[in-house]
Amino acid sequence: MKTRRIVVVGGGWGGCAAAFAAARAGAEVTLCERTDMLLGTGLVGGIFRNNGRFTAAEEMTVLGSDVFLLMDACARHTNVAFPGHAHASLYDVYRMEPEIRRALEKAGVNVRCRASVSDIRMEEASGDTTGDGSAAPRRHIAAVLLRSGEAIEGDAFVDATGTSATPANCNRYGSGCAMCILRCHTFLPRVSLTTKAGVEEWDGCREDGTPGAMSGSCKLMKDSLAPEIRKELEERGVCIVPIPVSPSTGEKKLSLKACQQYALKEFAENVVLLDTGPAKLMSPYYPLDLLRTIPGFENARFEDPIAGGQGNSMRYFGFARCTVTMQARGQVDNLFCAGERGGAMVGHTEAVVTGELAGHNSVRRALNMPLLTFPTSLAVGDYIESVTAMMETEEGRRTKFTFSGSVYFERMRRLGLYSTDPEEIRRRVASSSLAGVLAKPLLPR
Ligand SMILES: Cc1cc2nc3c(=O)[nH]c(=O)nc-3n(C[C@H](O)[C@H](O)[C@H](O)COP(=O)(O)OP(=O)(O)OC[C@H]3O[C@@H](n4cnc5c(N)ncnc54)[C@H](O)[C@@H]3O)c2cc1C
Structure with a gap:
């Protein structure tokens, strides 16, 4: 079978998870990151497994992701409690990035740092390429263009460019450039594939209606x-x-x-x-x-x-509309979103959950296979379904969603989806018949 090429743009947790998932599925994967380091805002994060993130991490591991095992291997502390948060793990932000880079390379991903995407090349798509049976006329992305002029062609693409790295937003809605890890003045501001492809985007906002939020x-x-x-x-x-x-x-x-x-x-x-x-x-x-x-x-x-x-950095600018498969809505047929790009889903865990699904589905899209959704019997499935639905409402667009607190953690508890028992979580995933789905190749290696 002919190889399939997946291009992931943005090397934060969303992009890294998408690249791992696409590589596990058997595709040839290129990951483009504009700076000289992977992990994006995850370079200055570290908290995971706190509150409902524990359940999400365990579910993803049983579904076949190895990303939380990599985080666990870099944990400085486990089972930490701090106000409002139980059983947190804290990864070592200095060790995490080189570990992830080595693991991606070992998985066969072509990691391209200092590879800033500035544009895309679109083509008309023929036939029903929507994957949902609709015959809407569609276009697809043929290649991304780096600032150097180089074109990287692919069969499907993942936009994992996040929602920050735009100094104009920090100047206008924050307190100016706070000189954060995204280093926009050196590596130039974010450019997102969804913007270039004409996917509908919107800005998150604060209680008083001001756009964006400070990290x-x-x-x-x-x-x-x-x-x-x-x-x-x-x-x-x-x-x-x-x-x-x-x-x-x-x-x-x-x-x-x-x-x-x-x-x-x-x-x-x-x-x-x-x-x-x-x-x-x-x-x-x-x-x-x-x-x-x-x-x-x-x-x-x-x-x-x-x-x-x-x-601090200002985030939540330009969320893109997505379906529950993490496919971008609109007239482009081969674009998926991972992490904050796909909606107001905050955190490393949340970026890994959406990134894994986006990366896996990009390979399915390239093979014209039906796209995967996580079932709502799992916290990760309920999260994506309820958050993408909330994103369609005015109220939802003012809220941020995380497994670790606020409205979504409350929902998790109400629905009985929060668990800290790995065996119970394993049984829950097994009964969905999807155990290991993210680890199974869709293409011969
Ligand atoms: C200071 C801070 C602390 C945080 N602490 C925690 C924490 O402890 N725990 C937690 O769970 N969450 C934390 N978060 C939130 C969490 O980091 C994010 O929600 C999550 O990691 C977002 O991942 P992402 O991949 O969607 O985006 P990002 O991390 O923003 O990554 C996007 C990447 O895309 C790259 N990029 C953008 N445009 C281009 C382009 N055109 N070409 C190539 N590359 C491009 C960027 O350089 C960046 O590396 C923190 C956030 C901040 C800012």
């Missing part, structure tokens, strides 16, 4: 903190330091946050630190002079964003 945590250099804070962080994975002044300044920051699961009073009244290698400060930003008034933080210094005393 909810930053990183401090551990060496700049008092030894007793560092010791506690390294021993327990978490250190909670009460703020010895009125919490009003902190409380004001809550509504700015991208992560509604951390919009709790405890995060305004305390400095909450997690050990992901650096000290992850669970606040979108913290004025440095104020932070340095807190005992133990007299020498504090930001690692990411470098201007974390002033602001």
Whole structure:
């Protein structure tokens, strides 16, 4: 059988998961990332398996994904509790990226860093290529074009370009460029395939209707903190330091946050630190002079964003409309979305769930096979179905969805989908008859 070529654009967690899934399915995969490192915002994240993310990670592993096992292998701490969150694992942000890159290369993925996609080449598609039986006239993407001028052709494409990396949005809706890990001024701003292909997009917004949201945590250099804070962080994975002044300044920051699961009073009244290698400060930003008034933080210094005393990256611009198969809606027939690009789905776990499905389905699309959906008897299936439905409503477009808190975790619990029992989760996936589906090749290797 003729080989099938899948091109994934964007090397964050969504894109990496899509590339793994497409490679497992037997395709020839190229992953294009605009910067010199994979993982995107995952380079400064680290929290997984907290609350409902545990269930999602276990379900995905039984479905055949190996990505959470790679995260587990890089965990600095497991079973960490912090306000509103139970049984979190924290991966080491310094070890994770090189591990993922090696694993992708071992899986046969052609990893292309400093490969910034600036445009696409479209062609008319013939016949019913929609996969849903409709005869709507469609176009398909033939190739992506790098800024260097090089064209990379493919049979199907995954847009995993995220929703940040646009300095104009940080300037207009945030506090200017905070010099975050996305390094837009060096590697140039995000360009998304969905925009180029004319897929409908919209911006998320805050409670007051302002577009976008500010990323909810930053990183401090551990060496700049008092030894007793560092010791506690390294021993327990978490250190909670009460703020010895009125919490009003902190409380004001809550509504700015991208992560509604951390919009709790405890995060305004305390400095909450997690050990992901650096000290992850669970606040979108913290004025440095104020932070340095807190005992133990007299020498504090930001690692990411470098201007974390002033602001953080702005995200949630240009979500694209998708179906439950993660196929982009509209007139393009061979484009899938992974991670934040596919809707207001926040977090590494969420990006891996949607990325795995997008990558797997891109191969099915290239082979003209029926597309896979995750059943709603699984948390991952219910998540994608309910969130894509919510994305069609005004209210849904104002909300962010994660397995780890806020409205979706509440729904998970209400429906009895939250479980921390791996055996129960294994049985649940087995009864869907989909165990191992993401590991089975669709093409001979
Ligand atoms: C500071 C911060 C801390 C966070 N902490 C956590 C956490 O602890 N736990 C958690 O679960 N979630 C966390 N999140 C959220 C989480 O990181 C994201 O929701 C998730 O990882 C998004 O993955 P993604 O692949 O969709 O997008 P991104 O991570 O944004 O990746 C998109 C990638 O696409 C690349 N790209 C864009 N345009 C192009 C182009 N034209 N050509 C090639 N490449 C392109 C970008 O360079 C980037 O690498 C955090 C986010 C931030 C910003």
